[in-house]
Amino acid sequence: MTSGSRPDPGAQQRSLIDAVVICFDAYARVRGRRHSLLNAAHAGERDEQRAYEDLQRAVTRLRNSTET
Numbered sequence: 001m002t003s004g005s006r007p008d009p010g011a012q013q014r015s016l017i018d019a020v021v022i023c024f025d026a027y028a029r030v031r032g033r034r035h036s037l038l039n040a041a042h043a044g045e046r047d048e049q050r051a052y053e054d055l056q057r058a059v060t061r062l063r064n065s066t067e068t
Contacts, residue, residue: 023055
């Protein structure tokens with residue numbers, strides 16, 4: 001990429017999709033740990049809420065990128 005050139009929109013889209021997938025994976029793992037029988041692996045409601053909010057923000061960024 002040369003100076004003054006615009007980033008590849010396809011690469012930006014892929015990056016946003018990757019972020020959604022990563023956040024979804026983190027949320028699914030936290031939810032799974034929340035119901036775990038092992039106390040060491042147990043996750044609290046706050047952890048689940050934080051992961052869910054991260055996922056929502058990632059989805060919003062992806063949606064906003066397709067509207068422009």
